[in-house]
Amino acid sequence: EPEVTQTPSHQVTQMGQEVILRCVPISNHLYFYWYRQILGQKVEFLVSFYNNEISEKSEIFDDQFSVERPDGSNFTLKIRSTKLEDSAMYFCASSRRLGPVEQFFGPGTRLTVL
Amino acid sequence: AQKITQTQPGMFVQEKEAVTLDCTYDTSDQSYGLFWYKQPSSGEMIFLIYQGSYDEQNATEGRYSLNFQKARKSANLVISASQLGDSAMYFCAMREGRNNAGNMLTFGGGTRLMVKP
Numbered sequence: 580e581p582e583v584t585q586t587p588s589h590q591v592t593q594m595g596q597e598v599i600l601r602c603v604p605i606s607n608h609l610y611f612y613w614y615r616q617i618l619g620q621k622v623e624f625l626v627s628f629y630n631n632e633i634s635e636k637s638e639i640f641d642d643q644f645s646v647e648r649p650d651g652s653n654f655t656l657k658i659r660s661t662k663l664e665d666s667a668m669y670f671c672a673s674s675r676r677l678g679p680v681e682q683f684f685g686p687g688t689r690l691t692v693l
Numbered sequence: 694a695q696k697i698t699q700t701q702p703g704m705f706v707q708e709k710e711a712v713t714l715d716c717t718y719d720t721s722d723q724s725y726g727l728f729w730y731k732q733p734s735s736g737e738m739i740f741l742i743y744q745g746s747y748d749e750q751n752a753t754e755g756r757y758s759l760n761f762q763k764a765r766k767s768a769n770l771v772i773s774a775s776q777l778g779d780s781a782m783y784f785c786a787m788r789e790g791r792n793n794a795g796n797m798l799t800f801g802g803g804t805r806l807m808v809k810p
Contacts, residue, residue, distance in 0.1 A: 610796055622738070622784060622800040635797055670738055677796055679726025679745050679788045684738035 581605045583685035585671050591691045592661055600656045600688045602671030611654045612672040612682060613646065615639070622670065628654065629677070661692045696720065697785050697801035705807050706775045713760070714770040714804045716785030722746075724790030727768040728798065729759065732782040741783075744768055746790075772806075780808045 584603045592598050604611050613625040626636040628646050645657045654673075658665055668689050672682040698717045706712040718727065729741040744752045744759045752759040760769040772779055782805050786798040 612796070612798075614798075621802045622786075622798075624797045624799070627796050637797070668736060672738075674796065679724070679743070679790070681728065681740045681743050682796070682798060683740060684730070686735075686737040689736070 581607075583671055583673055583683050585669075585685035585688050587688060588686065589689045589691070591693065594663055594692055595660050598658050598661055598690060600658075600669050600671075600690070602654045602656070602685055603652050604654055604671065604673030605683060606652070608673035608675050608683075610634075610674045610677060610682075611646075611648070612674075613656045614670045614672060614684075615667040616670065616687075617664075617667045625656070625669075658690075661690075663692050666690055666692045695801075696789075696799045697787055699783075699785055699801035699804050701804045702802070703805045703807070705809055706772075706779075708777060708808055708810050709774055711771060711773045712775055712806065714772070714783050714785075714806065716768045716770065716801060718766050718768060718785075718787050720766075720787065720789050722790045726788040727759070727761070728786040728788070729757070729768075729770045730784045730786060730800075731779075732784060732803070734781070738784070742770065775808045777808050777810060780806060782806075 586601045611628045616622045626640045627634040668687045671685040674682045725746045727744045731739045742754045742757045756773045758771045782803045784803045785801040
């Protein structure tokens with residue numbers, strides 16, 4: 580069964596460093612998303628991406644964040660200058676189409692900022 | 694106001710019994726979707742079940758069913774015949790239809806379910 584994959588599973592970085600989190604969405608899906616979950620808290624929407632551009636972003640997704648689909652399979656989230664409060668689990672998700680259809684989540688990348 | 698409310702932070706259920714996890718939602722949209730995800734201790738988010746606002750029948754997927762009461766704005770998850778492997782966090786989420794070009798899901802705070810042997 581096709582699934583969303585994410586690398587790395589765990590990333591440790593120093594405050595102020597740039598990180599890139601990588602995702603490979605399900606191959607025939609057209610919509611891609613990033614969510615984050617701070618430890619013990621609810622899952623929060625960051626950004627959605629379609630047709631090589633951002634469809635929507637939340638207040639969390641400020642200028643420190645960017646997303647890119649560098650080729651036909653990868654979808655990346657970059658944090659330019661990490662802060663302690665960026666420590667969280669970051670989930671990539673994808674869906675076949677727009678609308679109330681299921682979004683399939685990857686296993687997540689746990690980002691720890693020291 | 695919270696868009697998705699899960700009032701049970703933690704619940705216990707005896708193995709093989711049924712359990713209901715509560716979820717209420719708040720939206721003024723006519724078209725929306727409700728989702729349940731399971732998050733085991735390993736951290737991944739597993740899609741369980743979906744209910745559309747226009748669906749007349751309650752959604753079912755194996756041992757999972759969704760008790761959808763539109764007038765009350767509730768979408769409770771029912772797990773029948775609980776298994777030890779059902780122990781996890783369960784999140785209710787909503788996708789609203791209006792002004793949602795980005796297909797954003799809004800999540801509740803979750804319910805931790807613990808199945809007792």
